[in-house]
Amino acid sequence: AGLIAPQVGSFLRSVESPRPLDYAQDRPAAALPATPPPSSPLPARDASAESLFRIASLLATTSDPAAATRLIAEEGSGLLPFDKLTFALRLTEGDRVILLEPGERRAFPDLPLIPVTGTALARVLQGQAPHAFAQARGESRLIVPLRVAGRVHGALVFSAAPPAALAESHLDPAQRLADIVAAHLELLRRAAMLPPPYVPGWKRAEKR
Numbered sequence: 001a002g003l004i005a006p007q008v009g010s011f012l013r014s015v016e017s018p019r020p021l022d023y024a025q026d027r028p029a030a031a032l033p034a035t036p037p038p039s040s041p042l043p044a045r046d047a048s049a050e051s052l053f054r055i056a057s058l059l060a061t062t063s064d065p066a067a068a069t070r071l072i073a074e075e076g077s078g079l080l081p082f083d084k085l086t087f088a089l090r091l092t093e094g095d096r097v098i099l100l101e102p103g104e105r106r107a108f109p110d111l112p113l114i115p116v117t118g119t120a121l122a123r124v125l126q127g128q129a130p131h132a133f134a135q136a137r138g139e140s141r142l143i144v145p146l147r148v149a150g151r152v153h154g155a156l157v158f159s160a161a162p163p164a165a166l167a168e169s170h171l172d173p174a175q176r177l178a179d180i181v182a183a184h185l186e187l188l189r190r191a192a193m194l195p196p197p198y199v200p201g202w203k204r205a206e207k208r
Contacts, residue, residue, distance in 0.1 A: 048079055048173055051079055055076070070102045074102075076177050079177060081160055081170070082158040084160075087101075090152075097121070097154065108189060120134060124155050131175065139161050141166070143155050144156050144177075147182055148182050
């Protein structure tokens with residue numbers, strides 16, 4: 001539920017939920033899967049998968065962008081050897097983004113729009129490159145897109161300086177992390193762009 005809730009929420013407005021099915025009651029006992037014998041080997045536990053599930057579970061409990069970005073950075077450090085994580089989000093079409101550090105408390109519309117035309121980040125945002133990896137002056141940088149419903153609305157930018165070292169082999173876990181958090185960040189982005197709620201009597205008070 002934690003994995004799919006943001007994705008569903010990003011495009012679903014209303015739905016009539018069907019009556020839950022009682023599978024245990026409706027399904028014949030013979031169709032139930034047999035209990036594996038004690039000697040059957042258990043599947044290996046995937047530590048990275050457990051980390052991603054934990055991130056999804058924690059994100060499902062917060063609507064605060066500062067808490068969400070800080071959580072992603074803290075939990076993501078267990079998956080990737082980075083020194084810095086920057087969130088690049090598109091508020092408009094084109095090659096302008098806002099850049100968030102983990103824990104940023106300013107509202108998204110209050111952050112400056114930074115032009116990134118001609119950069120590796122712009123190519124990822126425009127879908128011209130599936131990702132980007134580069135090393136320069138002793139620093140490694142990895143960029144993966146934030147994708148929701150077939151559209152790229154931002155990117156995660158990981159940076160590392162020695163002794164930390166990012167490599168192209170980290171592209172897969174980085175993209176998996178991005179795919180887990182993308183829909184949650186998109187919901188936060190959309191919520192930030194909504195006009196402030198209407199307060200009854202505000203216009204009357206303003207006239208006085």
